[in-house]
Amino acid sequence: MQKDITSFISNNPEDTIQFAKNFSRNINFGTVIFMTGDLGSGKTTFTKGFVAGLGFTNEVQSPTYPILNEYSTSTNFIYHFDLYRLKSISEFLEIGGIEYLSSKNGICIIEWPELLSTFDIDNKIEVKFKLIDNNKRKIDIIK
Numbered sequence: 001m002q003k004d005i006t007s008f009i010s011n012n013p014e015d016t017i018q019f020a021k022n023f024s025r026n027i028n029f030g031t032v033i034f035m036t037g038d039l040g041s042g043k044t045t046f047t048k049g050f051v052a053g054l055g056f057t058n059e060v061q062s063p064t065y066p067i068l069n070e071y072s073t074s075t076n077f078i079y080h081f082d083l084y085r086l087k088s089i090s091e092f093l094e095i096g097g098i099e100y101l102s103s104k105n106g107i108c109i110i111e112w113p114e115l116l117s118t119f120d121i122d123n124k125i126e127v128k129f130k131l132i133d134n135n136k137r138k139i140d141i142i143k
């Protein structure tokens, strides 16, 4: 299937946050977002804007699972994964990874998703980050 790519040049962190806020408003619950790109390219910054854009304010730092931060309202969830330190897929499965990925009232937004590339995920969007220079980033949304 032909992929649809939208590119954005960000000139500072605020640009990235604003772009992520706007992006978040077009995303349905049940979506899984894979964020790829080098360390420092803006994945976590983007996530901050994304979470804020959907009106989530109660940041919950999960004490048990350092690879997952959960944000919630009374009915909806954002599951923010950072799989940088994940050694094997079994660690992801043990914390109920599949259930998170298939949640209908949750959005998974995932840093370092490479280990999950073998999963066949419906409703997946890829966001690719590229470091251009100190403050400049290229962000590609691939649907």
Ligand SMILES: Nc1ncnc2c1ncn2[C@@H]1O[C@H](COP(=O)(O)OP(=O)(O)O)[C@@H](O)[C@H]1O
Pocket (backbone or CB within 6 Å): 010, 011, 012, 013, 014, 015, 016, 037, 038, 039, 040, 041, 042, 043, 044, 045, 046, 111, 129, 134, 135, 136, 137
């Ligand atoms: N245009 C930009 N967009 C996002 N972050 C930027 C930008 N310019 C500079 N930065 C800085 O780069 C770093 C990005 O870090 P972070 O979002 O944690 O990246 P990642 O999660 O991809 O490792 C932050 O220190 C941020 O202030």
Ligand SMILES: [Mg+2]
Pocket (backbone or CB within 6 Å): 043, 044, 082, 111
């Ligand atoms: Mg990060």
